[in-house]
Each structure stands twice: as C-alpha cells, then as structure tokens.
Amino acid sequence: MFRKSLVFGLALGVSMASGAAAFAQExxxxxxxxxxxxxxxxxxxxxxxxxxxxxxxxxxxxxxxxxxxxxxxxxxxxxxxxxxxxxxxxxxxxxxxxxxxxxxxxxxxxxxxxxxxxxxxxxxxxxxxxxxTDFEKVGSDQVEMLGSLINYEGEIAILSATTEAPDQNKWIVGMNEALENNPKYAKMTLVATVYGDDQPEKSTTEAEALLSTYPNLRGIISPTTVGIAASAQVVQSANKADQVKVTGLGTPNQMRPFIKDGTVEAFQLWSxxxxxxxxxxxxxxxxxxxxxxxxxxxxxxxxxxxxxxxxxxxxxxxxxxxxxxxxxxxxxxx
Amino acid sequence: MSGAEDATTRTPPAADAATPRPRWQVILVRPETVTFLFLIVATIGASWLSPFFADVRYILESFTFYFEFAIVALILTMVIISGEIDLSAASMMALSASLFGVAYQAGLGIPGAMAVSLLSGVLMGAFNGFLVINMKLPSIIVTIGTLTLFRGLAQVIAGDKSIGKFPAWFIGIDYRFVFDVPIPVIVFLIVSLILGIFLGTSAIGRQIYQIGTSPIAARHAGIRVNRIKYGLFIAMGLVSSIAGLLAASRLASVRYDLATGGELQMVLIVMLGGTYIFGGRGTILGTFLAAWLLVVIATGMTVANIPINAQLTVLGLLLIVSIIATNAIHVRTQR
Amino acid sequence: MNRITGVIGALLRRRAAGIAVMLLIFSLVVGLIQPRFLTPDTLRIVMLAIPLIMVAAMGQMMVLVSRHVDLSMGSMLGFTAIVAGMVFRDFPDVPWWVGFIVAISTGAVLGLFNGLVVTIFKLPSIIVTLGTLSLFRGVLFLISDARQVDPQFIPSALIQMSQTSPVFGIPGIVLIAFGVAFLTYLFLDHTRLGRQIYAIGSNPAAAPLRGIRVVPVTLLVFTLSGALSGLAGIMYASRFGYVNPSITGVGFEFTVIAAVVIGGASINGGVGTVLGTVLGVILLGTVSVALPILAVSAFWQDAIFGAVIVIALLIDRSVRERGARSVVAGHRP
Structure with a gap:
C-alpha cells in the first residue's frame, strides 16, 4: 500500500511539473x-x-x-x-x-x-x-520632547518593547547618551528601563509597577505603540496625568482619546x-x-x-x- | 481527557462487526484512502487557485517549511496510537534548539552543541514520561503544562534575541539536493518507510496498537506497557530536538519562539492521516499522506495570496472535520 | 460515602488554606526584598490584574469539574472583544452596556458550538477546542478584516469601569469579578444543576443512572465557559481601551488553566472549588505583579506559570493518593 501510493504520488508530481507555465508580466x-x-x-x-x-x-x-x-x-x-x-x-x-x-x-x-x-x-x-527617519536621532528627540513637558527636571523611566528589540534598543542608547552628555538634561534622572514585550497585559503591569515603585516619577518615555498606549491608560486610571507625563512613539488613532482628554500632551512618530x-x-x-x-x-x-x-x-x-x-x-x- | 469512556460505549455490538464486508468497501472506507483522495482534490484545487502552484520543485521546497512538524508527527502518530498524546513537542523543539544555540555560542562547537540539544530532548521526553507513567497523570494536561514550561525556559535561556552565526556547512539543509530533491524530503521518505515497517510488522509495533486498544488487556498479555510508553515519550523528545536542529540549519538561527503553535499543526497532520484520537488505530502511511496534504493546502493558499485570515479558518475547520470524519469511520468499521 | 466526601472536603479546605499560606509567604518574601511591595498600591495593581483571569477561571473550573477542558478561551475572548468593539465603532450611539450583552451572548454561542461538537460527535474536548482555538481566531480575523478597534471608539463609561465605581471607588471590573465568583459558588454548591456537574465529572458512566442528563449539562458548562470568556472579552476592552485582532487573548487559556489547576480543580473531573480557584487566580496575579516590582525579566513569567501547572498537577496527585482512591476513577479505560 505504502509503496504503491508513493509511486503514484511521484507520477502525479511529474505530470504536474509540465503544468507550470511562465506568466509574462507587463x-x-x-x-x-x-x-x-x-x-x-x-x-x-x-x-x-x-x-x-x-x-x-x-x-x-x-x-x-x-x-x-x-x-x-x-x-x-x-x-x-x-x-x-x-x-x-x-x-x-x-x-x-x-x-x-x-x-x-x-x-x-x-x-x-x-x-x-x-x-x-x-x-x-x-x-x-x-x-x-534617522534612527540615530530618535532617542535624543524623545528625551527633548519629555524634557520640554517636565521643565527638564525630575525622575523619568523608559517602557520599551522586548529586551532585544533592535530599533528600540538603538533609540534607548540614544536616550542614555543624550541624558549623560547634554547639560540641558542634567536634572533629569533615568530611574528605570523596563520592557512590556509589546503585550498590553505585561506593558500595563510594568507601567503600574513604575508608578508604584517610583512615587516621584515625573515622566515615562515609551518608544513603542503598545507601550505608550498602556502607559497612558495607566496614568489616566491612576489620575496622575498632572504628575506623570507620558510620551513616546504612537499612532494618532491609538492615542487620540488621551490627547483629547489631556492625559498625554504630545507624542511623536513619522509617516x-x-x-x-x-x-x-x-x-x-x-x-x-x-x-x-x-x-x-x-x-x-x-x-x-x-x-x-x-x-x-x-x-x-x-x-x-x-x-x-x-x-x-x-x-x-x- | 474525557470522552474515552463515551467512545467505548459507542462501539457497535460484536455481531455487527462480524458481518463481512466486501473488500472494496474495506479499502475505500480506510481513513488513509480518504486522506489520499483529499490530497488529490487539494492538489487539483490548488492548481486551479494559482497557476504558480503546480511546480514540483516549488512544492518540494515548500515541504521543507513543514518538514520539521511532519517528522515529529510520525512519532506523534505512534504516541496517539498507544492512547497518549504529547502537545509539548513544538516547545521541546524551541528549548532544545535554544540550548543548541547557547551551547554553540559558549564555544562548544557544533557537534558538542548538537549533543547538548539531543540530550535535552531525551531528558524532556523522559520528564513527560515520568509525569505520565510514574505519576499517573493524564498526558494531555501534563503536556499542556510542559508546553508552557519548556517554552518559558527557552525564553529564559535565549532571551528574545536571535542566535546565529553558525558555520556554513551546518546551515541550509533545505537547500541541499540529491537528484534535485531537497534532503529533508528524502529524510522524511526514509524515516516514514522505516517507521511504517516498524509499526506495521514488528512485535513492538503490534504491542503499541494493543496498548492503545486496551492497556489492561495489554498488561495481562504480558506487554511491558510502561517501558513502551516511556520509549515513545523519549522518542518524542528526541525527534523534537532533531526537528529543532533541522530548523536551526534551515533558518541559520534559533530563537525561543521557534515553532510557536506548531503543536496544532502536528496534531492536525496526525488527525488528517486518520489516526484515531482514542488510540489503538492509525498508520504511518496516513500521517505521511496527511503531511503532504497539509503542505498542498497551506502552500496552495499562500501562493494564491489568500489572506492568512482565511487560512487560519480553513486549518481550524480542517482539524475538526478530520477528527469527526475519522471518528465516524473508525466507529463504523470496528474491526 | 459521606465519610469519603468528608475527607475530600477536608483536603480541599486544606488546599485553599495551603494556597493562602503560600500567598502570604510569597508576599512577605517579596516585601522583604522590595518593601514598596507591601503597600495598598500593590493591592490595587493586583486587583486590576486579575478580573479577566478570574471570570474566565470560573468558566474553566466548571469545565474541568465536568471532566473536560476548554483551550479556546483566549480566542473566544478576542472574538467577543472585537465583536463588541466593532459594535461600538459602527454604531457610535449604543450605550456601553450593550457591549456586555453582545460579548456575553457571542461568547455563549461560541461555547455552545464547542459543546455541540464535543457531545454530538463524542470527541475529546481538548482536541475540539484546540481546533476551535484556531478556527475562532481565523473567523475573528475575517469578520474584523484584521483591523484593530481603536481607543477612540470604546465608550468612556466602559473605560471608567476599570478605574473606579460608586462602591468605595473600587474599580467596577473588580466588583464584577468577585460577583461572578460568588454567583458561581451559589450555582455550584447550592443548586441541583451545580451538583450534577460534579456528579458527571466524578463518574460520567454512573451519572445517567442517577437521572442526570449528561448532554444538556455538558452543553450548559461549555456555554457558560464561552459566556464568561465573553465577559472577560468586554472587560478587556474596558481595561486596555482597544482591541487588536492578533494580540487580544493570545495565550490567555494557559494562564487561566494554570490558575484553576493551582486552585485545586482536578483534571480528572469532579473536584474543584470557587474558593480555591479565587485564591489560585490571586496567587498568579500577585506573582505577575511582583516580577516587575522585583525587576525580574518578564521572560520568567511563562516558565514560572508552566512550572506552577506541573507542580500543581503533582500536588493534585498526592492529594488524590492520600484521599479516597476509589472515588476518582482513572481517566482512561
């Protein structure tokens, strides 16, 4: 039975091969x-x-x-x-x-x-x-954005995608360099970089843990669409929009309600x-x-x-x- | 986990089963025949859907994407015939492949890393076997637990980074050919042949069927049920790690999310091949044909640019329909 | 017989107590390492993390008690959430509570479908629901055209439920979760139908002899499982504020099964309590909240959940061995 069907299968395959025709495309x-x-x-x-x-x-x-x-x-x-x-x-x-x-x-x-x-x-x-866009500049642009929202002063945190996400990691390196080297950001302290794996559940829990662990937190940068939405949602729920500024990279449709109700003042992306x-x-x-x-x-x-x-x-x-x-x-x- | 009792109560009375059937009917209502007919229909359908499908080279190349699941499905067939199941195979692939990658990075060299990977496969299989046989836990829920556990460990060990940079001779097994046939296809043919002969003709093969039909009767008949089941679970672990290595060669890299959701496709192949979910019946031939059926269906839809949305729906429906169909056939043709 | 159920009851009570002790020790250890863990804030985070798992766990627990399993919960959650979201998007004037009706009834239909396939064709629920896990996800992609329902379409009243409520400001979804748990307790322990689910799970062969109609009860259990997944679906929309077809609910079933199995529900059917399940859910929720506070990588979460399932199975077995061996028959003939 086995061998017979094998032979049959091969025969079928060979007969099909001739059916493959090249399709000219205009x-x-x-x-x-x-x-x-x-x-x-x-x-x-x-x-x-x-x-x-x-x-x-x-x-x-x-x-x-x-x-x-x-x-x-x-x-x-x-x-x-x-x-x-x-x-x-x-x-x-x-x-x-x-x-x-x-x-x-x-x-x-x-x-x-x-x-x-x-x-x-x-x-x-x-x-x-x-x-x-130029990925080398994303990190410093984001730090500048958050700095302008918190008067360049206070504790800040980063909520990223996964620990190995290549783009995000490049931007985080840029953020760290800007914070260290630019005197303008001397009074801003990065207290934590956490990862929500681009899952709503994990990102939300991480954002909540940030608020709980760092009571003096002034801002969160989340350079990923899932993370920024989760951060905004958490800050909105905790009624801390005045105290903790959320920014990062998000899509307008995802962030619209948070901009409308003032939870998030500004965020960035490209086209x-x-x-x-x-x-x-x-x-x-x-x-x-x-x-x-x-x-x-x-x-x-x-x-x-x-x-x-x-x-x-x-x-x-x-x-x-x-x-x-x-x-x-x-x-x-x- | 449930329903096993129901199945036995549904067994038609012996008198009914004793009625001799014409030979053509016996052959025609064999599940493998149905699988084979499906294969022909699917091939015609796929050729009709896209003019680019009917090309043997392309089909053979596409087979290499499903080859890892197909080869695991061969062993899974035997596990299911013995009345057990293993849903953790895709996670075992991921964990053993991640260990391979980490070991290679640690400087063990390819042979050493392969040994680590194969050993881990054996150990994982033995762990499943220990929980099912020694701890007398149902395999279905045990392997759901280890599915989560092994995948989680792979994530802990490898992080979410891609481990690669393997030497050139190791990578690209799917693109090495013997007489224009990719090596994985030949491997699958040979392994299917060996396992088919083993299961169909050897004493242990017959015992696997007996265990699946009635473990108690098998035990009374002096069959070493536990030893055979242990062997099957360990074989699952081993074949999963081999599949993991083959995937590593094909992709030239490993990551913890390798083969995510693969358990569904493996079970789908076995079910499509007409193996009876309650054990005792099924053939390697059926699984062999079903692997090609899955490849034809999935590839046919992909090359026709049918959105993945519809593909998921078709695969889910197919699984349910194939179980219902084989179940019906087996209940009707109670030997 | 009474003596035997008495023994099991005692063991189960001990099981609940055991989880409670574990929960306490775990919280104290985490608190020692990171004192900020032992604050009301953490309690709030844990309470917000568990409601979805809690309502689904009640459904899964009943399924397990009836000696079945439902692997399609995550896809049912995603399916119902997207359907409710689409209703909000396409009919902006509907009030928020319509979402509940839509999600719960959609879930009930999906669950009934699972139940029908399982009972009519007498197939193992695990394979059937593994198939519908893929099928429901595929259909949800088809009906949503693989498009996300954006936050702007989710009514703010619904979002509010994850933030506060008139009752001491406890978020509405938390109240719902505990309310569902209490109703499940009343149903399972104080109605004849509820007791019948246990009877079917303990001994499916004997149940018809005792006048129990196995098929309708099994259908009911699967329908409830779907309806509760639907409730979790609309709660998802409330808590996360948007619904994405490819993310929402993926892998959810494993978390729920882990919680229920920790809670002491036996995979061999017939055993499981609301109290144990509630504690199991809280324990899992606490672990998932403690990891980020301890700055442990979220990667550990899946490994821990997996280990927890295996360990819970082993505990389950030793309880069974010490308890009444005769009551729980082997799962396979």
Missing part, C-alpha cells in the same frame, strides 16, 4: 510582506504603496503571516518568488532568519527592500532599506504612509534605470523632495520625527 509587480496581520500601523504604509502604484501603474499586493514570529514570513517570501514578482518589500520579523530565503529571491533577480526596519547585521541580503510611497517610487525608478542604488546618489520623489541614499544603502523618508498634539492630531488618520 507592469512591475510589488509585494509587501508585513510583520503580521491585524497590525494597524501597516494599514497606512500599505495605503502609501497603493496610492503610489495607482500613479506609477505598478501592481501591488500586501500579504502578512498571522504572527510576528521569526520564521512565519518565510513561506510568504517563497510564494512570492514562485509568483515571479519583481519587487519584494518586507518589514522583517528577524534580523537573520530570513537571510537564506532573501538570498534566493535576489538570485532570481527580485529586488528586495527592507521597509520600516532593517535586517541589522545582515544588510548584504537586501538591496536597500527604507527607514522612516508610515510616506514609507510606502517612497518605496514604490524607488523600486519603479531602480527597475526603469532612472535611479542608481549607490550610496550618495539622490533621486526625486513627488511630495517628499530630494532623497539621498545613505550608508549601507538605507534611505530615510523624513529628517526628524513628527510631533502630534491637540492642535494637529485630527489632521491624521492612521
């Missing part, structure tokens, strides 16, 4: 592989891709696995290689687990762009990275929309030969102006962070 096809589905942050990014492709006439599709686990994107990338797409844009879930499969994609002439996050340390496995917009223009330009993917090269993108390719072929969509507060939050919907 327009450039771009696929964006998100971190995971249900992540509201990416809705706006995808919109940027879609709008740009409407203008440029490229075909765009968005796919994402159910979880942000390191390996979950691999079948999706392989499927896109099989579909013979021209460009794979990806927000990588792992800095190194995707190396093999990205390598295979590039061997087949697919342009691989890391969008919204980089595969730090494995840069040779992608063609370019499109990052929202995910522009990342998708820029990535599409960059990809189409590269494939058409109008853009050269070399460090130092420049190109024009409508609405964004002149863009420069920085070291390690990374591209920033904007120079600094955008600040959201009661005056401008209703201009944004993402």
């Amino acid at each position: 327009s450039l096809s771009i696929v964006f592989v998100g971190k995971n589905t249900g992540n509201p942050y990416f809705d706006s990014l995808v919109q940027g891709f879609e709008d740009a492709c409407d203008v440029l006439g490229c075909e765009f599709e968005f796919v994402a696995p159910a979880t942000a686990e390191a390996t979950s994107q691999i079948p999706f990338i392989t499927a896109q290689i099989q579909r013979r797409v021209d460009v794979i844009a990806i927000s990588p879930n792992s800095p190194d687990a995707l190396n093999q499969v990205l390598d295979r994609a590039r061997q087949r002439g697919i342009l691989v762009l890391s969008v919204n996050g980089d595969i730090t340390g494995s840069e040779e496995f992608r063609d370019a990275a499109i990052l929202p 995910p929309y522009n990342e998708g917009w820029l990535a599409s223009y960059f990809a189409v330009g590269l494939k058409a030969g109008t853009i050269v993917n070399e460090v130092g090269a420049t190109f024009e993108v409508p609405n964004l102006g002149t863009i420069t390719i920085n070291e390690l072929n990374s591209i920033n969509t904007q120079a600094g962070l955008t600040t959201f507060n009661a005056d401008n939050i209703d201009d944004f919907n993402f």
